[in-house]
Amino acid sequence: MKFGGTSVADVDRIRNVAAHVAREVKAGNEVAVVVSAMAGETNRLVALCREAAPLHDAREYDAVVSSGENVTSGLLAIVLQTMGIEARSWQGWQIPMRTNEAHGAARIADIDGSQIIERFGRGQVAVIAGFQGLSPLNRISTLGRGGSDTTAVALAAALKADRCDIYTDVDGVYTTDPRIVKSARRLPQISHEEMLEMASLGAKVLHVRSVELAMLYEVPLMVCSSFADPAVTPPGTLITGENIDMEAETVTSIAYSRDEAQVTLRDVPDAPGVAHRVFGPLADANINVDMIVQNISDDGSTTDITFTVPQSEFDRAMATLEEQRETIRFAKLLGDTDVVKVSVIGVGMRSHAGVAATAFKALGERSINIRAITTSEIKISVLIDSAYTELAVRTLHSVYGLDKVAH
Amino acid sequence: MKFGGTSVADVDRIRNVAAHVAREVKAGNEVAVVVSAMAGETNRLVALCREAAPLHDAREYDAVVSSGENVTSGLLAIVLQTMGIEARSWQGWQIPMRTNEAHGAARIADIDGSQIIERFGRGQVAVIAGFQGLSPLNRISTLGRGGSDTTAVALAAALKADRCDIYTDVDGVYTTDPRIVKSARRLPQISHEEMLEMASLGAKVLHVRSVELAMLYEVPLMVCSSFADPAVTPPGTLITGENIDMEAETVTSIAYSRDEAQVTLRDVPDAPGVAHRVFGPLADANINVDMIVQNISDDGSTTDITFTVPQSEFDRAMATLEEQRETIRFAKLLGDTDVVKVSVIGVGMRSHAGVAATAFKALGERSINIRAITTSEIKISVLIDSAYTELAVRTLHSVYGLDKVAH
Numbered sequence: 001m002k003f004g005g006t007s008v009a010d011v012d013r014i015r016n017v018a019a020h021v022a023r024e025v026k027a028g029n030e031v032a033v034v035v036s037a038m039a040g041e042t043n044r045l046v047a048l049c050r051e052a053a054p055l056h057d058a059r060e061y062d063a064v065v066s067s068g069e070n071v072t073s074g075l076l077a078i079v080l081q082t083m084g085i086e087a088r089s090w091q092g093w094q095i096p097m098r099t100n101e102a103h104g105a106a107r108i109a110d111i112d113g114s115q116i117i118e119r120f121g122r123g124q125v126a127v128i129a130g131f132q133g134l135s136p137l138n139r140i141s142t143l144g145r146g147g148s149d150t151t152a153v154a155l156a157a158a159l160k161a162d163r164c165d166i167y168t169d170v171d172g173v174y175t176t177d178p179r180i181v182k183s184a185r186r187l188p189q190i191s192h193e194e195m196l197e198m199a200s201l202g203a204k205v206l207h208v209r210s211v212e213l214a215m216l217y218e219v220p221l222m223v224c225s226s227f228a229d230p231a232v233t234p235p236g237t238l239i240t241g242e243n244i245d246m247e248a249e250t251v252t253s254i255a256y257s258r259d260e261a262q263v264t265l266r267d268v269p270d271a272p273g274v275a276h277r278v279f280g281p282l283a284d285a286n287i288n289v290d291m292i293v294q295n296i297s298d299d300g301s302t303t304d305i306t307f308t309v310p311q312s313e314f315d316r317a318m319a320t321l322e323e324q325r326e327t328i329r330f331a332k333l334l335g336d337t338d339v340v341k342v343s344v345i346g347v348g349m350r351s352h353a354g355v356a357a358t359a360f361k362a363l364g365e366r367s368i369n370i371r372a373i374t375t376s377e378i379k380i381s382v383l384i385d386s387a388y389t390e391l392a393v394r395t396l397h398s399v400y401g402l403d404k405v406a407h
Numbered sequence: 408m409k410f411g412g413t414s415v416a417d418v419d420r421i422r423n424v425a426a427h428v429a430r431e432v433k434a435g436n437e438v439a440v441v442v443s444a445m446a447g448e449t450n451r452l453v454a455l456c457r458e459a460a461p462l463h464d465a466r467e468y469d470a471v472v473s474s475g476e477n478v479t480s481g482l483l484a485i486v487l488q489t490m491g492i493e494a495r496s497w498q499g500w501q502i503p504m505r506t507n508e509a510h511g512a513a514r515i516a517d518i519d520g521s522q523i524i525e526r527f528g529r530g531q532v533a534v535i536a537g538f539q540g541l542s543p544l545n546r547i548s549t550l551g552r553g554g555s556d557t558t559a560v561a562l563a564a565a566l567k568a569d570r571c572d573i574y575t576d577v578d579g580v581y582t583t584d585p586r587i588v589k590s591a592r593r594l595p596q597i598s599h600e601e602m603l604e605m606a607s608l609g610a611k612v613l614h615v616r617s618v619e620l621a622m623l624y625e626v627p628l629m630v631c632s633s634f635a636d637p638a639v640t641p642p643g644t645l646i647t648g649e650n651i652d653m654e655a656e657t658v659t660s661i662a663y664s665r666d667e668a669q670v671t672l673r674d675v676p677d678a679p680g681v682a683h684r685v686f687g688p689l690a691d692a693n694i695n696v697d698m699i700v701q702n703i704s705d706d707g708s709t710t711d712i713t714f715t716v717p718q719s720e721f722d723r724a725m726a727t728l729e730e731q732r733e734t735i736r737f738a739k740l741l742g743d744t745d746v747v748k749v750s751v752i753g754v755g756m757r758s759h760a761g762v763a764a765t766a767f768k769a770l771g772e773r774s775i776n777i778r779a780i781t782t783s784e785i786k787i788s789v790l791i792d793s794a795y796t797e798l799a800v801r802t803l804h805s806v807y808g809l810d811k812v813a814h
Binding site for chain 2: 066094
């Protein structure tokens with residue numbers, strides 16, 4: 001069970017978390033609980049480090065910011081004990097949860113679950129400080145933002161847990177953003193792959209890394225709300241290996257990402273190596289490129305190249321390409337940040353033809369112009385003008401039959 | 408060097424601490440710095456534990472409250488680095504500073520200073536989170552309030568330091584409380600024993616345990632102010648082995664303690680074992696007894712027994728004795744909390760006669776009634792009505808020649 005910062009924001013909320021844990025213990029489960037710092041606490045500690053020095057030693061930063069989780073894990077253990085549940089807190093170095101040396105964004109290398117498992121045998125609940133580990137040089141490391149999700153999934157894998165329940169402030173994963181589509185439905189179940197696509201597209205429910213890890217180690221994830229009545233098992237979305245339900249719908253969700261910027265190079269001489277000349281410098285500048293589209297001109301001598309980058313990297317991307325004007329020899333460099341990427345996601349696409357055509361037809365009927373298209377085995381993404389975001393999402397949600405059935 | 412909570416209250420104050428450290432480093436010293444939590448932080452964490460449960464697991468309490476020092480040690484290391492001084496933070500478990508299992512009030516068992524000494528050789532400053540250690544079961548322990556002073560002294564002993572400098576919000580140890588006696592002088596130097604008597608009497612400059620430890624391991628302590636100009640070595644009081652100055656004054660200071668309550672048993676049958684019948688039950692109840700005085704009655708058949716207890720234990724002491732009325736067979740049980748203990752302290756008393764007589768005469772001349780007297784080799788304490796506190800302190804300060812010489 002993993003509880004984030006808003007779920008442990010104060011002692012009353014921690015009591016509520018303890019009630020969720022108590023329910024699982026009473027149901028006969030062996031439980032490890034991973035907790036984040038109290039809401040706002042990590043930001044406060046980060047601000048202190050920045051005040052101490054804008055550029056600070058990542059090892060000291062980790063020593064400072066990891067303390068937020070130490071507090072919450074101790075407090076939850078205390079509250080559980082008052083409820084008659086045997087519990088103890090574990091800091092990363094005590095488990096130990098070993099990481100690499102990349103302080104501030106460390107990756108988990110190895111978790112020794114033996115002490116925790118041994119104490120399960122004595123009926124003890126393990127309360128784990130999330131987000132932190134032990135570096136090879138015996139120093140505290142942190143896993144970067146969202147690290148507590150990663151802690152929970154990695155620990156679930158190490159303990160060979162039946163399930164990893166991520167308690168958050170929403171009650172599951174929806175067919176699309178309910179703020180845009182009123183008829184959006186909570187999905188009872190989706191696959192790791194689908195969740196990974198949704199997380200990559202900016203769905204805030206889970207962090208990409210934790211979903212990747214869950215997929216790799218085949219850890220079933222449950223996303224549910226810590227604000228639900230702790231007396232009963234809360235509803236949620238189970239994220240697990242695919243092919244659970246052969247009758248599953250072709251498309252499970254519609255996602256969108258506003259963090260996109262379009263870059264177009266017009267009339268680039270179409271010679272071997274052109275792609276490398278364009279994308280090599282961008283890679284060197286550490287700029288993530290997505291949705292690459294290339295069109296040959298009428299006479300075949302030049303080509304247009306369009307791609308997207310995150311909005312935060314747009315200015316650097318434009319500058320980097322401008323510097324390479326002589327090498328790439330493009331006629332024009334165009335950019336647009338007023339775009340959005342809308343994606344249709346579903347593992348069922350693998351076995352169903354015509355899924356993409358349905359999307360293109362529906363968007364066309366609404367006069368929504370498609371600027372670029374990319375597809376994967378389980379996803380179709382289109383880049384459109386951001387003004388059409390809501391219309392496109394609603395149209396696709398409806399055309400794939402995802403709207404809530406009226407009762 | 409040790410800095411308390413007010414000395415590290417915010418990042419600006421931490422920068423000031425770093426300037427003090429830099430001065431010592433530039434002077435060619437190898438430096439270990441022990442820091443407390445930012446002022447108010449430990450209280451905040453203690454309050455969270457109490458809110459979680461009034462009676463909480465001391466091991467979890469330690470895991471929670473120790474985090475305050477983790478934050479300060481990391482921040483000071485960051486600030487030192489920005490000043491071009493190589494530094495790293497150490498938490499108790501990293502050194503390791505091993506303690507016993509008495510969580511919440513642990514005693515230091517063993518400090519491995521080898522890693523810190525090895526890094527001294529590379530010019531690195533060690534920044535140590537005070538107040539915390541590692542228990543035998545690999546859990547975090549804390550040393551109790553004032554524990555950072557103890558950390559500093561124990562570490563100084565383990566590192567065979569030349570000196571342990573305690574930076575605080577006063578600039579040294581005074582001949583008496585300057586709030587009562589305007590002409591009180593800062594003492595340039597006193598002995599461990601004298602400081603121990605003063606700390607035991609409630610002088611807040613240093614905690615009893617840290618002075619005991621400094622005496623045991625012969626660690627010279629310097630008490631000075633962190634608010635002094637960090638560019639120059641601050642003035643202070645050096646606390647060290649006695650007999651440094653054979654010409655030293657007989658009396659070095661006048662201390663007082665308001666935390667006293669008087670208990671008197673009237674007309675107790677004077678039979679063998681009476682002292683045990685009185686003080687046995689008090690010891691069993693864990694009540695500290697001080698200043699015991701016994702007077703035989705005129706006919707020698709009964710005795711009066713007077714002693715003091717801390718005010719916080721007065722009610723329990725009275726109740727405990729009332730329960731033993733049948734066993735002790737006293738005629739009357741009297742109590743008074745309106746008393747104060749005033750003490751004259753000085754190692755020079757050992758070689759000077761008549762020191763006590765001087766005090767009794769001076770107090771008598773002021774019509775101050777003495778309720779009880781105890782003496783040790785280096786201290787004379789009298790119990791008096793609390794209304795006379797200031798008058799008694801001023802009188803004694805003057806009669807032993809401690810008043811500041813006018814220039």
